[in-house]
Amino acid sequence: MDTDEDTSALNVDEIYANGGNDDNRTDHRQIISADQLDIEAYINFYSGRTRISRLLFIANHCGDNLTMQLEALRMAFDEIKKGEDTILMREVVNKINGRLGSDYTLDNSWCGAIEKKTELKKDKLDSELTSYRTNLIKESIRMGYSDFGDFYYGHGQLGEAFKNYVRTRDYCTTSKHIVHMCMSAILVSIEMGQFSHISSYVSKAEQAVEPLDTIATAKLRCAAGLSNLSAKKYKLAARKFIETSPELGSRYNEVISSQDVAMYGGLCALATFDRAELKA
Incomplete structure (x- = not known):
């Protein structure tokens, strides 16, 4: 493996071990003033998981402004309900602690349905990837690992998502594939707060044969x-x-x-x- 590949590999297990919920790392000092923030106007600039993480950041840092905190938690709950991350849903419900009424309590039937669907999808992805690896279909193996990365990312298992995205590297056959792998690794690294690992993936993407x-x-x-x-x-x-x-x-x-x-x-x-x- 050459120097560039060594740099891009970057000890995947270390990144996996260091990933985690922002609550474990962040100092919860108040940084938002007592003035009411237009949360809806602010959050509309974002999409995906960062939309939820920013809402939770607001809820954790708005001090004694209970109205703002509950509004941020309400919007986070609604956003999570659109996805499949039951672990994050349980965390948000605990933070709400019944303060938003019965519509914002844990929906066990929703969680059960999502978790059942998750197991079926995981088994399907695993079966497909095993078949691809047995038949040595390089492009299908790459897609199989990428799909697993998307699956874990959607369920908040960021370390597993990162590992699967990086595994696609050995099966990339075009510059487009390499750039996609780098972009996926960068996205998860940012969400895990592993900013020190980003530069190597930026460099690898910029070194792609085809112009970006x-x-x-x-x-x-x-x-x-x-x-x-x-x-x-x-x-x-x-x-x-x-x-x-x-x-x-x-x-x-x-x-x-x-x-x-x-x-x-x-x-x-x-x-x-x-x-x-x-x-x-």
Whole structure:
């Protein structure tokens, strides 16, 4: 394995072990003022799991503002109900603790139906992947691992999702496949808070033989910006956010909004650029 592959492998087990719920890592100090935040207007900029995680962040950090906390929890509950993550549903119901009435308590019949459906789907995916591996169908094996990654991601099992996405690497036959693997690994790494591992996947995607389209490039710039921001490399972060094409629009809302890109880039630039760089 060459140096690039060594870097992209990045000790999958370490990342898997370090993944987990944000509640285990975050200091729950109040960071939202007592003024009412228009949660619905704010959260409409996001989609997917980050929509839920941001709602829970608001609920955990709004201090004594009970109205805001319950509104965030209500919206998180409704969003989770659209998916299949029963573990996260139970956590949110515990946080609500009966304060939103009978419509926002644990629906055991929903959980049971989802868990039954989950087992059937997992068995089906496992059977298909076993068949592909037996017959050595390379493209089907890649898709099988990718489907398993999507399955685990949808159920909040981020470590397992990451491992399955990375396993597709050995079965990638085109630049498009490699970029897809990198994007999937980056998405899960961001959600697990493993920002230090993102740069290698950004580099690997950028080294693809076929040129990247504008949107893929913009997504990689955002990911690199977030990685640098987490590492407190604010000047590098500023450059990556500034380099992000405005064509990205809402196409990366499962991770970041265009408003976030502008704000993060602007603040990092103000903090680190000299006058000439700011003028340029």
